[in-house]
Amino acid sequence: MSKRISAKYKIDRRLGENIWGRPKSPVNRREYGPGQHGQRRKGKLSDFGVQLRAKQKLKGYYGNISEKQFHRYYVEAARLRGDTGENLIGLLERRLDAVVYRAKFVPTVFAARQFVNHGHVKVNGRRVNIPSYLVRPGDVIEVKEASRQLAIVLESVALGERDVPDYVDVDHNKLAARFVRVPTLSDVPYPVVQEPHLIVEFYSR
Structure with a gap:
C-alpha cells in the first residue's frame, strides 16, 4: 500500500488548486502554499516545472500515489496501443x-x-x-x-x-x-484540468 506522508490538504495548497473539488479545501480561502514562505513561492514555471506540476497533480488526485508505482502505470500505458496519456488515465481509473x-x-x-x-x-x-x-x-x-x-x-x-x-x-x-x-480523459469528472500529455512529455525527456 502506498503511504500518504503529509496531510492531504497540504497537497492542495502546494499545488494551488482544489484538486478534489471539496468545499473544505483550504485553497478556497488561501491560494498560496503552506509554510511561512508560502506566499513568496509564486513565479513563472519552466517547461520542466509545468510538466512536473501536472504529474504531481495527477498523482495527488489518486491519493498521492508513490513515484515508483506511478511510473509503472506510465510504462504500462506506453506499452498499450493508442494514446499514452489516455491509456494512463484509463489505468488509474481502473x-x-x-x-x-x-x-x-x-x-x-x-x-x-x-x-x-x-x-x-x-x-x-x-x-x-x-x-x-x-x-x-x-x-x-x-x-x-x-x-x-x-x-x-x-x-x-x-x-x-x-x-x-x-x-x-x-x-x-x-x-x-x-x-x-474504461473511460477516456473527457469522461472522467475531474474538478480541475488534468494534462496527461504533459506527464508523457515529462517521462519522455
Missing part, C-alpha cells in the same frame, strides 16, 4: 480504490484506499484488499454485507457534492457497482 471512490461508497480517495485495505470490498464476490487492484469492464464491486451500515458509507452515499460517472453503474440500495468500461 484502480479498485478509484472505482470505490467514483461509486460514492466513501467520501474521499484516501478513505477509499483505507476502506479497501481494511477488507470492506468484494470484487465479483471475492474479497480484495489491494487498493491498486485493476478492475476490468464487467467486474462487480460491492461493499461487504457486514460493512454496509458503517457511518462513512451511509454518509458518503447521501453526499451531493459529486455525481457518479456513466462508466460506473451503481445501485446504492445494494451498495454494488459495475465497472462498465
Whole structure:
C-alpha cells in the first residue's frame, strides 16, 4: 500500500488548486502554499516545472500515489496501443480504490484506499484488499454485507457534492457497482484540468 506522508490538504495548497473539488479545501480561502514562505513561492514555471506540476497533480488526485508505482502505470500505458496519456488515465481509473471512490461508497480517495485495505470490498464476490487492484469492464464491486451500515458509507452515499460517472453503474440500495468500461480523459469528472500529455512529455525527456 502506498503511504500518504503529509496531510492531504497540504497537497492542495502546494499545488494551488482544489484538486478534489471539496468545499473544505483550504485553497478556497488561501491560494498560496503552506509554510511561512508560502506566499513568496509564486513565479513563472519552466517547461520542466509545468510538466512536473501536472504529474504531481495527477498523482495527488489518486491519493498521492508513490513515484515508483506511478511510473509503472506510465510504462504500462506506453506499452498499450493508442494514446499514452489516455491509456494512463484509463489505468488509474481502473484502480479498485478509484472505482470505490467514483461509486460514492466513501467520501474521499484516501478513505477509499483505507476502506479497501481494511477488507470492506468484494470484487465479483471475492474479497480484495489491494487498493491498486485493476478492475476490468464487467467486474462487480460491492461493499461487504457486514460493512454496509458503517457511518462513512451511509454518509458518503447521501453526499451531493459529486455525481457518479456513466462508466460506473451503481445501485446504492445494494451498495454494488459495475465497472462498465474504461473511460477516456473527457469522461472522467475531474474538478480541475488534468494534462496527461504533459506527464508523457515529462517521462519522455
